[in-house]
Amino acid sequence: SKKKGKAEQVINEEGLKLQEQILTILSSMNDRIYKNREDFTKELTAILDKNGIKLQTAIIKAILNALSEREETADICTDSKGRPEPDPELRDYENVPLKEDIMKYFEREVMPYVPDALIDENKTRIGYEIPFTRHFYVYEELRPLEIIDKEINDLEKEIQQLLKEITE
Numbered sequence: 001s002k003k004k005g006k007a008e009q010v011i012n013e014e015g016l017k018l019q020e021q022i023l024t025i026l027s028s029m030n031d032r033i034y035k036n037r038e039d040f041t042k043e044l045t046a047i048l049d050k051n052g053i054k055l056q057t058a059i060i061k062a063i064l065n066a067l068s069e070r071e072e073t074a075d076i077c078t079d080s081k082g083r084p085e086p087d088p089e090l091r092d093y094e095n096v097p098l099k100e101d102i103m104k105y106f107e108r109e110v111m112p113y114v115p116d117a118l119i120d121e122n123k124t125r126i127g128y129e130i131p132f133t134r135h136f137y138v139y140e141e142l143r144p145l146e147i148i149d150k151e152i153n154d155l156e157k158e159i160q161q162l163l164k165e166i167t168e
Contacts, residue, residue, distance in 0.1 A: 018053070022063070025051055035074040037064065076116075086118065098128065 025047055034040035041064065048055060055063075070089060077085045096105045102124065110117050 021051070021053060022048075022055075025053070026063075026067075035071060037068070037075075037077050040064070040067075084116075084118070086120065093123075095129065098126070 026044075029043070029047065034043075041060065044060070044063070070087065079085055094105070094110065096102050102119070106117075106119060
């Protein structure tokens, strides 16, 4: 909260009270493992409504993120339009040759190995990648340790000499 003084304290106390109520409600729910996000959300909101608690969507999403974990056998999560949501843990990208059709490449190189993969068209970019380091980097041999050690010792002697001049 950006409020100061007593107003901030009241808001913090209300927030802590709400957190305690949510934790109590969550601990009273059965220990059933939900493999469908919509089923869990419906049951959670029903219990919250029954207890007279109305939560913002952001708080419900935070609860879902805190209590959820990835499960291979669970139902696929979908958005409000019924489209499958991508799993951010499985996100990957491919560099497709510029002159090749993206969909043909995708069907040939990706689909046989990940049949439920999808392309996020919003993140598709077309262009060249020029790895400057690979093409222009010239390796320089490192100086021997003895030379570096000697330079450090010489600098220490010079610093000692300068300090001696200042203190005299």
